[in-house]
Amino acid sequence: MRLAWRRLRLALALALTMSAATLGCREHHAVRLSAGFDRDSGLPDGYQCEDSSGKLLLERVKQSRIFSVRVDFMRVSGGVPVCREADLHTWCEDHLCERVTPTPLCFDADYSTGEPTLGPAVAALARLRDEVVISDAPDGVVMVRLIGTLQPCAEDVVNPDLVVGCSRSCPVRLDEISGALLLTLGGFPRDCERNIKVCASQNFREQN
Amino acid sequence: MLAGAPMLALTASCAGSGSAPSRSGGPTVTVVVAGDAALARQVRGRLGQPLGFKAQLRLASLPDREAPAVPVAGLDRDLAAARQAYVDADVTRCLELLAGDRHLTLLAQARAAEAARVLFWRLACDVAAGDDLAASADAGNFAAMGLSVPPDADVISPEVEARIAAAAPRQQHTLTIASSSTGARVLVDGRWRGCVTPCKLDVAAGDHVIAVEADGFMPASRILRVDTASTVEFDLAPASPTVAAQQWLRRHGAGDLEGTTALNLLAIAVRARTMVLLVVDRRERGRLRGVLTSDGLVLARGEASWGSAQPRDLVRDLLLRAQLLAPPPLYKRAGFWVGLGAAAAVAAGITAALLFEPEVETTVRFEK
Numbered sequence: 424m425r426l427a428w429r430r431l432r433l434a435l436a437l438a439l440t441m442s443a444a445t446l447g448c449r450e451h452h453a454v455r456l457s458a459g460f461d462r463d464s465g466l467p468d469g470y471q472c473e474d475s476s477g478k479l480l481l482e483r484v485k486q487s488r489i490f491s492v493r494v495d496f497m498r499v500s501g502g503v504p505v506c507r508e509a510d511l512h513t514w515c516e517d518h519l520c521e522r523v524t525p526t527p528l529c530f531d532a533d534y535s536t537g538e539p540t541l542g543p544a545v546a547a548l549a550r551l552r553d554e555v556v557i558s559d560a561p562d563g564v565v566m567v568r569l570i571g572t573l574q575p576c577a578e579d580v581v582n583p584d585l586v587v588g589c590s591r592s593c594p595v596r597l598d599e600i601s602g603a604l605l606l607t608l609g610g611f612p613r614d615c616e617r618n619i620k621v622c623a624s625q626n627f628r629e630q631n
Numbered sequence: 632m633l634a635g636a637p638m639l640a641l642t643a644s645c646a647g648s649g650s651a652p653s654r655s656g657g658p659t660v661t662v663v664v665a666g667d668a669a670l671a672r673q674v675r676g677r678l679g680q681p682l683g684f685k686a687q688l689r690l691a692s693l694p695d696r697e698a699p700a701v702p703v704a705g706l707d708r709d710l711a712a713a714r715q716a717y718v719d720a721d722v723t724r725c726l727e728l729l730a731g732d733r734h735l736t737l738l739a740q741a742r743a744a745e746a747a748r749v750l751f752w753r754l755a756c757d758v759a760a761g762d763d764l765a766a767s768a769d770a771g772n773f774a775a776m777g778l779s780v781p782p783d784a785d786v787i788s789p790e791v792e793a794r795i796a797a798a799a800p801r802q803q804h805t806l807t808i809a810s811s812s813t814g815a816r817v818l819v820d821g822r823w824r825g826c827v828t829p830c831k832l833d834v835a836a837g838d839h840v841i842a843v844e845a846d847g848f849m850p851a852s853r854i855l856r857v858d859t860a861s862t863v864e865f866d867l868a869p870a871s872p873t874v875a876a877q878q879w880l881r882r883h884g885a886g887d888l889e890g891t892t893a894l895n896l897l898a899i900a901v902r903a904r905t906m907v908l909l910v911v912d913r914r915e916r917g918r919l920r921g922v923l924t925s926d927g928l929v930l931a932r933g934e935a936s937w938g939s940a941q942p943r944d945l946v947r948d949l950l951l952r953a954q955l956l957a958p959p960p961l962y963k964r965a966g967f968w969v970g971l972g973a974a975a976a977v978a979a980g981i982t983a984a985l986l987f988e989p990e991v992e993t994t995v996r997f998e999k
Contacts, residue, residue, distance in 0.1 A: 433973075448989045448990075449990045449991070449992060450989050450990070450992070451992050451993075451994070452991060452993040452994070453994050453996070454994070454995045454996075455996060455997070455998045456997045457997075457998050458997060551997045552998070552999055553996065553997060553998070553999045554996060554997050555994065555996040556995040556996055557994070557995050558992065558994050559992045559993065560993035560994070560995050567995065597993045597995060598991035599991075600993075603998070
């Protein structure tokens, strides 16, 4: 009898230890977002888009004097699609792609004083450096987006017509990777306006 | 080994071996505790506690040491009177006192010394009376029986011893001795001559006492006039508890405590069909040994550590192993629920370990 109790205690201790070890075990990953800041202009990738006249879309901030840069996550359901623009568009036509709310990070450019230049917008973009977006990334397959829009942070929904820059990551499971994750945008500056609108859309679909 | 150790017996019968079941429904068992006195007292005390299984234990005492031989009534008086009559030259009185086959009766009772005195003094009186025929017969019997001259023979005429020494060797006859139980020791005139039944012995012609003795049987003897080769058969009766106790005491004195024969003798002595002998010996670092016998068969042996085990647990273990006690159902055994709980705990732990996906925290931040 005494031996049996000893065995029970041993088994319980083993089970508790295993449970504690299992429950107490948390994995910590760190993902570094690489926005591809241009050394000369200070602008990240996806912010070099020009309109048909060859003017930077970001120049529009001089008229609007409103600019915010925000980082959010676009959840992609149904699996892990190929990262190419065309494939992603097709995927999101067939599957649910939706923005994860709330937006974890948003900086307003300060246009309250001074001449309207790109400076405050670039400064707002520069604030992103070494900034923590989120300490516990969302589960599932997501894309990380970096959206620049002529809207204040107070407006949660992005208007595609006011988007002046956007870059994104490939669809990934953030809990399963570590290291650098590149934010970029396909296409050349002259023909990327359509791409940034899709990139910044609510469901990653082309707006009609 | 354990000579002189105090002993104690608990007596019983056994339902499993055919006897009536006890009131509790289980077997009734005799438990004998032997060994170190202090430890044996502790064993006794623990056996008095509730058993926890269906059996009845009964306490009985073993007989003490073998009682000294009781003097034969009137023998010493008659011998003293005969000796005095011989000294007084009253041979008629002497012969009257020692007439008959008293010496043979004494031999049958394994009292060779007293038998020698009777025959020797009668021989002396025969010589003193001048009865040459009777003297020759008694001298011949004395020599043939191999008796020794008694120590109080100092007043005897040297002629008496000379008659014994000069007794003509008698013709030898072969006796064939058999018994209902083989292996009994054969004693001729109180002396063992290496014969174990069935066997043959050459015996000088004349009167002899042939006796047989065997453990577990009553001793038997026969006075026999040997004048030709003959066969003697003995039908041995089972030993009475008293005789069995005496036989067991002799074996116990020789250090045999747990042998089959010793156990059977002990069972008879304590009047038990089913008996457990528990031996606790301090020299063996408190080991408790147990032997279970039933109807003359050793059914189980076992031992336990005295420090941790209860004597009743050892008794129960022996009864279970001998199938005299029905084993409890699986779910009622002490270790069942404990083992089941342990197995479930381990299974749950393993399942949790296999199925659990650890929580992952991923920090997302921009490069510098």
